[in-house]
Structure formats: C-alpha cells, structure tokens
Amino acid sequence: MGKVNFAGVIRDVCLEYVPEALVGDHCLVHVGFALAVIDEAAAAETLRVFAAAGLLEDEAKQSGPDGGESDPQADREGVACWAPPGRPAP
C-alpha cells in the first residue's frame, strides 16, 4: 500500500499493479488501486500538438482546481506521496 494525494485528500492506495511508481509520480487510481503511472511526457505532447495547431492558448488558463470529483467510485488521477520502503527514491 502507498499514499496518494488527490488534490489535497490523501488516501491509502494499493500500488501492487504499478511497481514502477515513484514518490511524486501521478497515477490513475480506480477503487483503491493504482492502475497506471501517467506518462507526463505523453500528456504534454498531446497539448503541444493542440498548441501547434493554434487550438490552445499559449498559457493554459486555470479553469478550476484539479480533481473535483467526489464519487469514490470515480477514476481519479492523483500524486503518489508515500511508497513503501524498498522503492527507489525519485
């Protein structure tokens, strides 16, 4: 188990399925299990393609706080903030 920060709410999350997760990584969490570590480079690349096509502002506007979901079943993206000993430090 590890701890994941969802926009300020820290929850215990099972990290068994993401052995590659490091403290500080963003991950996709579903019903208490992290299923994937989010590839920040890929996320930025999609936005870069939009920006290059003139479809985004140069500086993205903050449209609201990240992670506004309240449904415990909802898929969420959060930041791993604690992982069990034995995992490499970031």
Added chain:
Amino acid sequence: MKHLSEYRDAEAMRRIADHIGRLVTRRWAIMEVCGGQTHSIIRSGLDQILPPEVELIHGPGCPVCVTALETIDQALGIAALPGMIFCSYGDMLRVPGSRGDLLGVRAAGADVRIVASPLDAVALARQYPEREVVFFAVGFETTAPASAMAVRLAAQSGLGNFSMLVSHVLVPPAIRVVMESSGNRVQAFLAAGHVASVMGTGDYPPLCREFRVPIVVTGLLPLDILEGIRRTVVQLEEGRHEVENAYPRVVSEGGNARALAVIGEVFEVCDRTWRGIGPIPASGWRLAPAYASFDALSRFSIDAVCSGESLRCRSGDVLTGAIKPHQCPAFGRECTPRTPLGATMVSDEGACAAYYHAGRSADGLTAGRQQG
C-alpha cells in the same frame, strides 16, 4: 497529472470542436462506450458544441446499469441474511431489483455497507471474524484488478468468512453486440481508456477489421474525448478503420501485465446476461475453479426470484443507442434518480441520470439543473 486543468479548458474545447467542424463533410454517428465518458460529455456540454454532423451515441459502459436484474435480486437476498455484512459500491444501493433495492433492505435492518474499494470489505471480514462478509463485485475490466486482488488476499489470509457476488462484464463483446444489432447506426467507437489501461489495445484490431469501424482509445476528460472524436472523424473521412490510442499518457498496447496476471489467476471468462440487452456469450468474468469457494452464490442458497422489469422502462433502447434518454416517455416524469424505473437512471455513469442532472429535456434545450 500536472495538466489536468488544460484538459478541461472550455475555450480550448470550443476551438477543437470548431476544428472538427472543418473536418467533417457528412454525418457520422460515434458511440462512446464508457459511462464515465458519457457523464463527462453531458456534464461539460461537449455534445452541444460539436458540429451538428457528429452525433454521439451513448453506449452500454455503465456497470451499474447492465448488472442483471437477477443478480440484483440475488444481492437483495444475500444482504438480508441474518448476520450478514453486505458491501457494495454506493451506486448499487438504489438500483431497482424485482422487489426493492439494497437501500430498502438496509432500512429493514440489514447491514449493508458502502465501500470505496473491495479491500475495505476484506478488512471488514478480518474485523468481524464471526460474521459473513460479501462484496458485490460489479464493473468492467477497470474494476476487475481490484476484485481479483481482494479475493487473492482473502485466500492468502485464510479468510473463511469473505466471499464475493461477482458480476464483472467485458467491453469487446458489447461492441460486437452493438455492431450486430439490427438497425445499428454506430460507425465508430471511442473505446474506454481506463479499460484499456488494464487490458491494452489488443482486443480491438479484429473488431476493426471485421466490422470496418475505427476504434479510438480515449480518455475521460473533456479534451481527451474531443481528441478521440477528432481522430475518429479523420479516420471516417479518410475511409480508414484502425485502432488508435488517443490516451497514451495512461494506455500502453499491452495493458497492465501484473493486473492481467492476477485477473487470469482468479477469474475465468463466462457468458453473462446484461440488463436491458440480454445474454452475451463470453462477456463476463466469474471466479475460476481454484477460487470457487469464495463465490457467494455457492456459499449461500438464495430463493429463486421471479424477475420482472418495469414495462415502461426503455433502458435497453438507451443502452444500445436506439434512443436518447429524453426520448423515453417516462424520462423525468415517473422515472427520476429518486424513483428510477431502470438502472440507467441511477448511476452518475448512466445516460438517463446524466441527462436528468444536466437538465436535458425532450426539446433538446438545457432547462437548467433540475432539483432531484
């Protein structure tokens, strides 16, 4: 993710929608399979900024909606057993069975608890060794890694008082049913990104080839969905039908190998009946023989219930995209989230509930959020 706000940017959404409008030369009907995507689309109003040529058809990807009526009835029976602790995701409590729902069973004195993870149910089994604890395992491939790990953990811990009512369902067989249904209008699919985070994308190329449909793996935030639609429209306009991954920050081709290994150990594929749709071959997972002792249905004998759906509910037509929710005569009248006739009006991921909460009415105008 650092970029969450960008993926929800309203102005960017409008620009990309306009961009899609410049790509289309004719009408296209695209089904988003995932109920989470339906929820995101309706809540953000994304369908209303798309060019009129692009129609989104809402698919059957809401686990709460498609869990068979018979299974709900079995849940009601198990939950009412003396000494039972029955654990479920919150959405399932208001799903109507033949005779009431889990909330009603709880009101009558049963110990029905809402959990956020199957591990919470395992913890309850440890905490109350003298009582039986049953977890109601519904969901698509995204939820199965959690269910499978919970069963394996219970087995490793020798928890004899934990069991599961399993009703897991699979996306690819549902895509096949949609394409094979008479009167199908769907020409392309947005596949559920979170399902693919577990399963990878390998199930889709055969479906693309057989039915000549593009399938684009798509995330759940509004900008993800628009990017999925954009890529789908490009394929449709060019006459291609391929698998594309528009959610590479989460989805890899092979999926999550560790999760697939645990699922493969604990579950096996089975036929399953989908509420509103009917039986679909090889469309679910049940416990594998090695874990059969954790099957709540074999542990507790439940009286067979004569199941019957509301005759006024058209959720089957909604789930296959034949009608939009507000085209059902009961929508917003005798059927509301407080008094649902069918399961699609219960969950946030159900198309009917999503339409209701967004204030969609039969004339297609937004009437403002209704008080439920």
